[in-house]
Amino acid sequence: MPFFNTQIKFASDIVAANISILVILIAAVIYISLAKKWKMTWSLIRTMDHRKIGILYIAWGFIFFLRAGLDAMLMRTQLAFPNFHFWVFQGDKYDQVMTTHGTLMIFFVAMPFLIGLMNIAVPLQIGAREIAFPFFNSLSMWLFVIGGLLINMSFVMGGAPSTGWTSYVPLAVDKDIVGNGTAFYDMGVQVSGIGTIMTSINMITTILKHRAPGMGFMKIPLFTWSALITSILILFAFPVLSAALLILLFDNQFGTQIFSGEHGNPVLWQHLFWAFGHPEVYIVILPAFGVFSQVISTFASKRIFGYSSMVLSMLVIGFLSFMVWIHHMFTVGLGAFANVVFAITSMLIAVPTGIKIFNWLFTIRGGSVRFTTAMLYSLAFIPSFVIGGVTGVMQAVVPADYQYHDSYFVVAHLHYVMVGGTVFGAFSGFYYWWPKMFGYILNDKIGKWQAWTFIIGFHMTFLPMHLSGLQGMPRRTFTYLPEDGLFEFNFISTMGAYLMAISVLLFIWNVFYSYQKKSRRGVADPWDGRTMEWAVSSPSSHMRWPYLPVVRDLENLWYAKEHGNGTLPFSKKEEKRIVVEKPTIIPLLLSGGFFTISFGLIFAVPLITITGFAGTLLLMAWRSITYERSIDLYTSEQLEEAIRREEA
Amino acid sequence: MGVESNVENSTETLLEYSSPRKTSMFLFICAEAVIFGSLFATYFVMLHHLGDGPGPKEFFKFKEIILPTILLLSSSLTWYLAEKTLHLREKGKTLFFIGLTALLALGFLSLEMIEFLKNIGEGYTLSRSPFISSYYLLVGLHGCHVLFGILWMALLLIHVKTKGSTVANHGRFVSFGIYWHFVDSVWVFIFLLLYALGQFL
Known part of the structure; x- marks a missing residue:
């Protein structure tokens, strides 16, 4: 057709x-x-409440998680037996599924899970009423959704991207690539990237400018610290990707040859991509570190060990993450000097990470540990991540990397840090903050089944990949021969992948089961929390504080529990101008404009692109002109009154 | 006491209102600077990928870029005056200076379009060689920023005309000022590193 x-x-x-x-x-x-629920849906898509936007981030991320997980199942089934022919997933179709899996999991699952958690927890932890710019928060979220939908749609619209999540040129702009895959990748990631940059600006401004009175920098909880550092990394890493994708768009659609062709420079793409790509892996791991810091300290019932060294090590990791990108390109042939310099910086990252691991262990030591599901994930994370870290250091050794490069060893490594770090962290955060998000607690028994199946399935899937990689199995291949001796490893991996799929289904069941049970006992502070988010009602109410809480300690709520009756003291300052954004549909419409632009660019129909640009600009102008009408101004007294009325 | 606290309150309101705005605009500029930085890097890599196209010395016409440069850089000054007159609540002057800034930008943009058309006429099209492509991408993206700035100024004209010197308008001016001075300073780098340095390469 x-x-x-x-x-x-x-x-x-x-x-x-x-x-x-x-x-x-x-x-x-x-x-x-x-x-x-049409009314509820309508109010949800127009919401300006940071908690609801965070939930939407996570919900959409979960939808993409299911899609990308399905891709993983298809791949693992295809790889279960040597010379296997599963449905159509060989050759190009396998490449499409593999690329979609990688792209979705990194940009549209890991990032929204963590950004969603930041949205929910950060304002509460720092005692802010809202994110600095709720409108842009909503817009960021919808841009991410549009980007994800573009990547998802590509499969049924003439071919998904098929050149890996790294989209290396000249392959990506090759004339033999089926359909508009590369263009879909380009625009999908570009649009969501714009949203991500806006979120990072929003997050940094919130943390710098909207902390409650008394909260100095060394009283910021560790999750918020991780959000701040992550946002700074996003701010300086994602624009590099934007520039690279812009050039790729021109190479792909407008006939320039910067990355390809007779005179172009394909290695430049690799430099630009990894100058973004390496900070990116810290972007998706640092918030997970933040989650673990909160969870471990809460469930060990102890103050985090070595708070200042935790902050410092995160800063060092963030700083170093910008100077290691060549370690993805050791085999390109940049010369011994470049390789050695970047090998050393790569190995250096193990030092601050090691400091964090020991701090977590020392936090647990001597504490009265409660083994909830959230804690279980955090405890499983420590050894899993150490394995991933050690294989990382192995690959930082340049001569050895020539052997590991592009083999399943790399696949094993990246999944040990991404799943063992980020996904464990996301699940840990879900179980931990679920009461704050929805006002009910996830069932702990099903949760533990879910956690154990996930952890066992994870190790079953990825541990054998180290061995198949060392046996020489190259990554991104759709089959292998019986005499390669890879069948056992692959079969175990496939079984493990199925176990993880069952675990994800268990999670969905847990959500529905617990929703019906509505375990609401002590839901405002179910874990005997230590930071300020557990001092407000669950689910957290919008704007909640007519007078801002006063911060006296790093663990402000715990301090109030120890030195009083467990309620926070509030500032007496009467604020004159509290801005509350009214709900609006404009963010959704604006992202529709971006969708139109992308659609026109992907299918090379200038008319659609121009319509999209015009619509987007007009909507922006409309928003600017109606700004005064789209906000409510309150004084503290009025806000108190409004909250009381809402509760009644 | 009454007057004092009033002054204090209104200053505080102004500060609270524009301080997060300023922070976020500067952060936005950081992101923009990285984008332009990447494109500058691409340009310098592409200096060695001329293909069968011309080199920088042949390609850049230094004399023709001086006038647009003067136009664009003087628009920073007129914008500064627009911002100052807004604070002095001189509405007419503010409108005049916004219009003047937009006109200068428009002049710059038309001269740039003429330059592009001339280039194309000489056969230096977008896909002639990687070097020329990288030039078009960098200068073109800057041109898009100028165009966006002009549209933004049109919007600011409406805001000032209808609302005058309000707190919200002060915030808008702060944001746009940061943006506009940044766009100008990117041009300084383009002028120096592409056009001026190109004469010696």
Whole structure:
């Protein structure tokens, strides 16, 4: 079928994908209608509440998580047996599924999970009423959703990107690439990247400018510190990707040859990509470190060991993350000197990370540990991440890296840090902050089943990959021969992957089960919390503080519990101008404009692109002109009154 | 006491209102600077990828860029005057200086378009050689920023005309000022590193 300058072939997998999309959409519409939730949906998509925006981040991230997880299942099934032919997932189709898996998991699962948690927890932890710019917060979230949808749509619109999440040139701009895959990758990541940069600006401004009175820098809880450092990394890393993607767009759609062709320079793409790409892996791990710091300190019932060294080590990690990118390119041939310098900086990162690991261990030591699900994930993280870290140092050894490069050893390493670090951290954070998000506690028994199946499945999947990699199995291949001696490793990996899939289903079941049970006992502070987010009601109410809480200690709530009746003291200062944004649909419409621009660029239809640009600019102008009407101004007294009315 | 506390209150309001705005604009500028930095880096790498196209000495016409440079840089001054007159609540002058800034920017942009068209006429199209592509990307992106700035100024004209010297408008001016001075300073780098340095390479 012709479709805007391309062809869509209705093969069995495309038809199946189309049918499942239709079924899900119809089911969603029927559910919302039957449950009479249209009004709620309408208010949710217009919301300016940082907690709800955080929930939307996580919900959309979870949808993409399921899609990317399905891709992983397809890949693992295809790789379960030597010379196997599973459905259509060989050759180019395998490449598409693999690329979608990588791109989605990093940009549209790991990042929204963590940014969602930041949105929920950071304002509460620092005693702010809201994120600095709620409008941009909502816009960032919708831009991320649009980017994710673009990547997801590509599969049924003539071919998904198929050149790996790194999208190396000249392969990515090769004429033989099926469909508009690279363009979908380019615009999807670009649009969500714009949103991510805006979030980082928002987050830094919030943390710098909206801390409660008394909160000096060394009284900021560690999760907020990690959010601050992550945001700084985003701010300086993502624009490099934006520039690189802009050039890639021109190479791909407008016939320039900067990265490719006779005279272009493909290594420049690798430099730009990894100058972004290496900070990126710290962007997705530092917030997870922050989560672990909160969870471990809460459930060990102890103040975090070595707070200042924790902060310092995060700063050092953030700083070093910008000077190690060549270690992804050791085999390019940049010469011994460059390789050695970057090998040393790469190994140096192990030092601050090691400091953090020991601090967590010393926090647990001598504490009265409560083994909740959140704590279980944090405890599982420590050994898993150490394995991932050690294989990382192994690869920082240049001569050895020539052997590991592009083998399953690398796949094993990156999954040990991404899953063992980021995903464990996200799940830990979900179980920990779930009461604050939704006002009910996730069932601990199902949670523990979920955690154990996930942890065992994770090690089953990725531990054998070290060995298959050392045996010489190259990454990004769709099959192997019986005589390669790789069958056992791959089969165990596939079984482990299925176990992880079961675990994810268990999580979904837990959400529904606990929702019906509504375990609300002591939901405002179920874990005997130490930081300020546990001092407000659950779910946290919007704007909540007519008078800001006064911060006396790093663990402000714990301090109040020790030195009083457990309620925070509040500032007496009467504020004259508290800005409250009214809910608005403009962020969603604006991201629709970005979608139109992207669609036009991907399918090379200038008219659609120009319409998109015009619409986007007009919406921005509209927002600017109606700004005075789109906010409410309160004094502290009025806000107190408004909150009391809402509660009644 | 009454007057004093009033002054204190209004200053505080102004500070509270524009301080997060300033912070976030400077952070935004950081991100923009990294984007332009990456494109400058690309340009310098592409100096060695001329293909069959011309080198910088042949390609850049230094004399023709002086006038647009003067136009754009003087727009920073007129913007400064616009901001000052807004604080003095001289609405007419503010409108005049915004208009003047926009006109100077428009003059710069038209001269740049003429330069682009001339280049294309000489056969130096977007895809002639990687070097020329990187030039178009860098200068073109800067041009897009100028264009966006002009549209933004049109919006500011409406705001000042309808609302005058309000707190919200002060915030808007602060944001745009940071943006506009940044766009100008990027041009300084383009002028020095592309056009001027190009004469010696």
